[in-house]
Amino acid sequence: MRADSPLKELKDATDKNTIAYSTSGSTSNSIVLAFVKEIGAKAKPTATGGPPATYTMTMTGQIDIGWAVVPFGLAELQAGKIRVVARGPEVPTLRNQTIRVQVANANALKERKDVMVRFMRAYRESIDWMYANPLAVKYYAETIKQPEELVVMQRDQYNPKDALSPDRLSDLDQVMADAVEMKFLDAPLTKEQLAEFFQIPPPGT
Numbered sequence: 001m002r003a004d005s006p007l008k009e010l011k012d013a014t015d016k017n018t019i020a021y022s023t024s025g026s027t028s029n030s031i032v033l034a035f036v037k038e039i040g041a042k043a044k045p046t047a048t049g050g051p052p053a054t055y056t057m058t059m060t061g062q063i064d065i066g067w068a069v070v071p072f073g074l075a076e077l078q079a080g081k082i083r084v085v086a087r088g089p090e091v092p093t094l095r096n097q098t099i100r101v102q103v104a105n106a107n108a109l110k111e112r113k114d115v116m117v118r119f120m121r122a123y124r125e126s127i128d129w130m131y132a133n134p135l136a137v138k139y140y141a142e143t144i145k146q147p148e149e150l151v152v153m154q155r156d157q158y159n160p161k162d163a164l165s166p167d168r169l170s171d172l173d174q175v176m177a178d179a180v181e182m183k184f185l186d187a188p189l190t191k192e193q194l195a196e197f198f199q200i201p202p203p204g205t
Contacts, residue, residue, distance in 0.1 A: 001058060001064060001065045001066060001082060001083055001085055002058060002059060002061075002081070002082060002083075003080055003081055003082055003083050005064065005083070007064065007065070007085065008085075009085055010035065010039065010041050010043075010065070010085050010086040011039075011040070011041070013041060013042055013043035013064065013065065014042050014043070015042050015043070015044060017042070017043040017044065017064040017065065018043055018044050018045075018046045018063050018064050018065065019032055019035065019041065019043035019044065019045055019046065019063075019064065019065040019067075020032075020045075020046055020047075020048040020054050020057070020058070020063045020065060020066045020067045021045055021046070021047060021048070021067055022047065022048065022049060022050060022054075022067065023047055023049070024047065024182075025182060025184065027088075027099050028067045028069075029045070029047075030094070030099075030178060030182075031067075031088040031091065031094060032045045032067070033045065034088075034091040034093060034094055035086060035091065038091050038092060038093060039086075039090070039091065041086075043064060043065055046063060048063055048066070048067070051067070051068040051069060051072040051073065052072075054066045054067055054068065055068065055072075055073065055076075058082070059081075059082075065085065065086075066082075070153075070154040070158045070159070071144060071146055071150055071151065071154045074146075074150045074153055074154060075146065075147075075150060078150070093171070093174050096170050096171055097170060097171040097174060097175060098168070098169050098170050098171065098172070098175065101169075101198075102119075102123075102166065104116055109199065116201065117201045120166060120200075120201045121201075123166055124166060124167075124203060127161065127164055127165070127166075131155070131161045137151045137152055137155070166200065167200055167203060169198055169200065172194065172198075173188075176188040176189060
């Protein structure tokens with residue numbers, strides 16, 4: 001939110017205030033709904049689109065509490081233009097929940113499994129390199145045209161290596177419960193369906 005907002009914490013918001021998310025069914029939507037359901041936030045959830053549009057709406061007073069995904073907003077945060085009042089991991093049910101997966105065509109997975117295994121091997125190696133080699137920070141900073149210190153801040157404070165591990169799939173029961181509640185699923189998946197839909201090649205294969 002704006003640094004000069006009279007709201008100091010998420011709990012200070014009332015039903016007359018608004019809190020942003022991108023679009024229905026998105027990760028930001030799930031987080032905001034969890035803020036309301038689990039933390040007791042009273043602000044009205046409001047769809048605002050992507051971070052740039054949300055930033056504009058927040059700074060012009062159209063939205064009280066915006067949303068963003070780092071590195072967007074970190075420069076403004078450092079400059080004291082905005083404040084962070086809440087983050088997704090503050091919600092107990094979201095703290096260890098898997099929210100991103102790699103999707104593959106089912107037939108391709110059956111017919112070209114060796115390709116998928118090699119992809120996962122390269123994916124793991126890439127993550128290891130990103131967090132071990134200083135050149136990763138340099139290259140990413142050049143790509144997004146931001147100072148290297150902001151990339152380091154993003155990595156260390158918002159995106160720990162463990163959170164990007166492709167080998168951990170956690171809290172599927174809560175994920176399915178949310179999917180049913182939001183009508184993306186008619187019912188939770190069976191164990192057989194989970195085993196078919198979620199396949200993680202073991203490290204070293």
